[in-house]
Amino acid sequence: MEKTWNNKAWFMVLPVLLLVAFSAVIPLMTVVNYSVQDTFGNNVFFWAGTEWFEELLHSQRFYDALVRNLIFSAVILAIEVPLGIGIALAMPRKGWAVPVCLVTMALPLLIPWNVVGTIWQVFGRVDIGLLGHTLAAMGVNYNYVQDPFAAWITVVVMDVWHWTSLVVLLCYAGLVSIPEAFYQAARIDGASRWSVFRYIQLPKMHRVLLIAVLLRFMDSFMIYTEPFVVTGGGPGNTTTFMSIDLVKMAIGQFDLGPAAAMSLVYFLIVLLMCWVFYTVMTNYGQEKD
Amino acid sequence: MARINLDHIAHSYNPDPKSEADFALREVHQTWEDGSAYALLGPSGCGKTTLLNIISGLMTPSHGQVLFDGRDVTSLATEARNIAQVFQFPVIYDTMTVRENLAFPLRNRRVPEADIKKRVAETLEMLDLTAKADRKARGLTADEKQKISLGRGLVRSDVNAILFDEPLTVIDPHMKWVLRSQLKQLHRRFGFTMVYVTHDQTEALTFADKVVVMYGGEVVQVGTPEELFEKPRHTFVGYFIGSPGMNVLPCALEDGGAVIAGHRLPLEGRYRPLPGKVEAGIRPEFVLLTDDASGLPIQVRSVLDVGRYRVVRGTLGGHDLNAVVPEGMPIPAEPRALFEPGKLNIYHNSHLVEAEG
Numbered sequence: 001m002e003k004t005w006n007n008k009a010w011f012m013v014l015p016v017l018l019l020v021a022f023s024a025v026i027p028l029m030t031v032v033n034y035s036v037q038d039t040f041g042n043n044v045f046f047w048a049g050t051e052w053f054e055e056l057l058h059s060q061r062f063y064d065a066l067v068r069n070l071i072f073s074a075v076i077l078a079i080e081v082p083l084g085i086g087i088a089l090a091m092p093r094k095g096w097a098v099p100v101c102l103v104t105m106a107l108p109l110l111i112p113w114n115v116v117g118t119i120w121q122v123f124g125r126v127d128i129g130l131l132g133h134t135l136a137a138m139g140v141n142y143n144y145v146q147d148p149f150a151a152w153i154t155v156v157v158m159d160v161w162h163w164t165s166l167v168v169l170l171c172y173a174g175l176v177s178i179p180e181a182f183y184q185a186a187r188i189d190g191a192s193r194w195s196v197f198r199y200i201q202l203p204k205m206h207r208v209l210l211i212a213v214l215l216r217f218m219d220s221f222m223i224y225t226e227p228f229v230v231t232g233g234g235p236g237n238t239t240t241f242m243s244i245d246l247v248k249m250a251i252g253q254f255d256l257g258p259a260a261a262m263s264l265v266y267f268l269i270v271l272l273m274c275w276v277f278y279t280v281m282t283n284y285g286q287e288k289d
Numbered sequence: 290m291a292r293i294n295l296d297h298i299a300h301s302y303n304p305d306p307k308s309e310a311d312f313a314l315r316e317v318h319q320t321w322e323d324g325s326a327y328a329l330l331g332p333s334g335c336g337k338t339t340l341l342n343i344i345s346g347l348m349t350p351s352h353g354q355v356l357f358d359g360r361d362v363t364s365l366a367t368e369a370r371n372i373a374q375v376f377q378f379p380v381i382y383d384t385m386t387v388r389e390n391l392a393f394p395l396r397n398r399r400v401p402e403a404d405i406k407k408r409v410a411e412t413l414e415m416l417d418l419t420a421k422a423d424r425k426a427r428g429l430t431a432d433e434k435q436k437i438s439l440g441r442g443l444v445r446s447d448v449n450a451i452l453f454d455e456p457l458t459v460i461d462p463h464m465k466w467v468l469r470s471q472l473k474q475l476h477r478r479f480g481f482t483m484v485y486v487t488h489d490q491t492e493a494l495t496f497a498d499k500v501v502v503m504y505g506g507e508v509v510q511v512g513t514p515e516e517l518f519e520k521p522r523h524t525f526v527g528y529f530i531g532s533p534g535m536n537v538l539p540c541a542l543e544d545g546g547a548v549i550a551g552h553r554l555p556l557e558g559r560y561r562p563l564p565g566k567v568e569a570g571i572r573p574e575f576v577l578l579t580d581d582a583s584g585l586p587i588q589v590r591s592v593l594d595v596g597r598y599r600v601v602r603g604t605l606g607g608h609d610l611n612a613v614v615p616e617g618m619p620i621p622a623e624p625r626a627l628f629e630p631g632k633l634n635i636y637h638n639s640h641l642v643e644a645e646g
Contacts, residue, residue, distance in 0.1 A: 181376035184347050189441055190368040190397035199382045199393075 034260035052261035062262065065242045066269070069221055072156070072241065076220040079160050081213060084167025085205070089197070091172055102172075105165040113162075117229025120158045124230070144231060148238035151231045155239055158226050163216060170212045174205035210281040214274055221270055242266055291358040291449040291482060293321040293344060298353035300339055306351070314339045315507045316353070321450075323358075324480040326473075328497035330487060332529070336506040337486045338454060344484060345452050346370045357449050373442020374452040378459055379434030381426040388413070388422045391440045398445075412444040415475065432464040436471075443475075450482040457492065469496060490530050502526045518572070520634065522641045527570045527634070533600055533611045536576065537636070540569040547633065550606025552585050557631050558644025568636040573600065575629035576612035584625025592620065 035052055037045040056062050091101050108116075124144050126132040135142040144151040178200060186196045224243035227233065233240035233248070240248075246266065250259035300314040309315060314336040321327055329337040342348040344355060346367035354363045362370050382390050391412050395405045413419045416436045421429065426437055435456055442451050457465045473496060476483055487493050493500050494514040502510045502517065502525075509523040510516075521527035527535030541548045542562070546555050547569050554569075577584075578601060587603040587610055601612045601620060614620055635642045 179378060179380075181378060181380050184345075184367070185374065185376060185380040185438070185441075187347070187367045188345065188372065188374050189394040191393070192397065195393075195397065199384060203383045 031260045031263050034256050035264055036257075038257050048257055052257045053265070055258060056261050056265060061237075061245065062242075062265075064237065065240055065245045068238075068240065069223075069242050072223065073217055073220045075156055076159055076163075077213060077216060079156070080164045080167050080216055081209070083160070084164050084212065085171050085209075087164070087168045088171035088175055089201070091168070093176060102169070105168050105172075108162050108165050109169075111162070113225035114229050116158060116162050117226040120154060120161075120226070121230045124154050146235055148235055151235060151239050154230060155223075155227050158230065159220060159223065162226070163219065166215065167212045170208040171205050174208040175201060178204050206281075210278070213281065214277055217277060218270060218274060221273065292323040293450060293482065293484075294354075294356035294359070295319045295321070295340075295344075296354040296356060298340075298343060298350045298355065300336075300343060300348065300350045300352070313506055314343070314350070315505075317508050318353075319501075319508070319511065321482065321484070323482055325499060326476050326483040326485065326497045328485045328487060328493035328500045329503060330490060330493040330500050330529070331503035332488055335503040337488075337503050339506075340503070341374075341452050341454055341484060341486050344450070345372050345374050347374075371445065371447045371449045372452060373439075373445065373448050373450075374454065375435065375438045375442065375456045377455045379431060379438050381429075381434050381437050383425075383427045385426055386423050387418055387426050387429070387437060390426050390437050391444050394441050394445055408444050408446065412440045415443060416440050416471075432460045432468050435460060435468065439472075443481075448481070450484060453483065453485040453487075455487055456485075457487075457489075465492075472496065490532075494530075502529065504529070519632075520641065521570065524568060524570060524636050524639045527572075531572060531574075533573055533613075535570045535572050535634075536610050537568050537570050538605065538608050538610065540567055540635075542567060542635070547635065550585065550608065554628065554633065556633065556635070556644070560635060560642060560644055563635075563637045563642065566638050568639070570634040570636055571628050571632060573611040573613045575632035576610065577627040577629065578612050578614060578620055578624040579627055580621040580623060581625060581627065584627045587624055587626050589620070589624060 036048055036050070038048040038051075039045045087105075091105075092098055111119075123129045124132045124142075126136050126143055132142060132144075141147070142150050144154040182200050183196065186200060191199070222243055223241055224247070227239045227241060228244055228247075231239045233244045242262070243266075246259055246262055249255050249262065295317050297316055297318050298314070299312055299316045301312045303311045306312055317340065329340060331337045339348065343350045346362070346365060346369075349363065354361055356362065357370065382393060385393065388409055391409045392405050395408060400408075410419075413422050416439070418433065418436060418440065421433065426434065429437070439451070439456075442448055457468060460468060469492065472483075475481070485493070485496050487496075494517075497514075499511060499513060500517055501508055502523075504523065504525045510521065510526045512520075512522075517526055517530050521530065521535060524535070524537050527537065538549050542556075542560055543553065545559060546553045548554075549569055578587075585605055587605045589601055589603045591602045593600040593602065597616055599614045599616070599620070601614055601624075603610050603612070603624070603626075605626065610626065612626060635644075
């Protein structure tokens with residue numbers, strides 16, 4: 001069939017184009033623009049080329065923050081994914097307890113980041129916080145303001161508390177979609193509890209788990225508000241993640257050029273990691289087809 | 290393979306059943322012979338899946354016992370009963386290949402690897418799946434997946450019975466025939482005891498040696514397809530089996546004859562006096578339309594041409610009466626209905642009454 005060409009159709013795309021331009025392309029290009037220039041204020045810019053990028057890639061401060069971020073994301077995924085699956089498996093499938101569990105699970109997700117931070121900041125304080133004071137009374141040396149380990153524990157526990165529910169809800173959605181017949185067939189086949197999990201439940205949760213891992217990775221890799229509120233990146237620089245470092249650089253020191261370069265590198269790392277996760281998880285189990 | 294005894298089985302979801310209505314499955318007392326194929330036929334919600342799940346052990350009946358070859362298995366779990374079950378929707382293990390799927394029940398039972406290999410190869414052969422043995426089960430068509438579900442039962446040498454719960458629901462119509470005849474063939478070759486739940490009478494009648502018709506949680510008749518057609522023991526069976534179903538007309542018995550819509554018809558045999566609701570049942574296939582004055586006058590409402598024959602939908606004295614008219618036979622302008630002698634069944638409170646002598 002002959003296709004009708006009508007270039008007026010391009011006008012239909014225009015609104016989306018404008019929207020994307022203002023929401024993504026122009027801001028990103030501004031950052032690119034900053035990253036290759038230097039400025040001493042008064043809107044006077046000097047061409048800097050790849051100088052900021054070179055500086056960044058040779059900066060120990062950047063690598064330290066990157067490593068902290070990677071460790072943090074790995075710890076978060078290692079805790080939240082198994083824990084989320086476990087809780088989802090333990091949740092009831094029918095009866096009055098279902099809505100109760102679902103609402104309870106959803107509650108932490110509804111709390112804004114900085115509120116979560118504030119809650120834990122107060123909760124963990126040795127002088128007035130319920131947790132901090134109780135631990136201190138029990139003789140446990142817990143002080144997130146001075147002890148890097150305690151600070152890390154606080155930030156990790158806070159994130160687990162805040163976001164495990166997301167993994168739970170996604171996994172639960174995957175689990176309830178499995179028809180009863182699968183479990184009955186497994187019983188007839190004499191499958192063990194582990195086999196049921198390994199060959200029925202896990203494959204059926206595969207897609208939602210992919211989403212859960214991606215979301216949790218991206219979110220944890222970009223973590224900013226909670227550690228900023230609780231530890232402010234300290235003690236020392238021990239909880240200074242890349243986003244915190246970036247804000248320090250851009251707004252604290254007003255080094256716009258290096259900050260822009262770092263933003264771009266940061267963005268590319270997130271993009272690359274997501275691509276890797278996505279590719280690995282979608283291809284998993286399909287190579288033998 | 291085993292003989293299955295259902296010894297006064299009944300099931301109620303209510304822990305303290307008071308009346309008949311509290312039972313999802315009313316008392317069933319039956320023996321299912323080793324190596325036979327049975328179909329459980331009935332409308333949705335009649336208790337046939339409940340009965341099947343009781344046999345497979347997915348449910349424990351609230352009353353009665355299940356015996357396999359005389360051994361009480363009522364309290365045994367599914368996995369200990371050695372039965373196989375094929376469900377309405379194909380159940381396969383997505384991440385495994387066809388071969389691994391078939392080996393799965395054997396691996397779980399710690400069968401030696403060499404035996405597994407042999408049994409799986411035989412089963413693949415049996416089901417015509419050898420060519421696809423190393424494909425992922427996920428990518429196969431619905432009928433192939435259903436064959437895998439069946440294969441996971443066949444692969445076990447110790448299977449007492451194979452149960453089917455409406456296994457052809459999601460299969461394309463043209464594949465239904467193929468799969469059903471394959472099942473039939475497997476049954477003839479290997480003599481498995483098979484129980485097949487369906488609400489499709491064609492499936493039941495073509496598959497089974499004996500059809501168990503269920504209605505409202507009760508077994509209303511067990512019989513060969515011919516018996517169900519010729520002598521339905523309950524008006525429901527007459528209505529449910531056959532297309533269209535049996536005509537059921539209110540009637541009165543009067544010394545040696547039945548009075549239907551004011552006309553007296555002679556009956557073969559004598560009936561004792563029956564108080565209460567009495568009905569006469571006649572298959573549309575045994576209703577003859579003529580212009581003979583001896584027939585009962587009927588009003589024709591519509592005629593459906595079904596290809597090989599026509600179905601005449603009419604009324605007799607205000608009651609529906611269908612007749613099947615073979616191809617090429619004219620329908621009279623003022624038709625009268627004659628009933629083929631000996632094909633009229635008498636029902637008392639919906640149950641068949643046999644003539645005395």
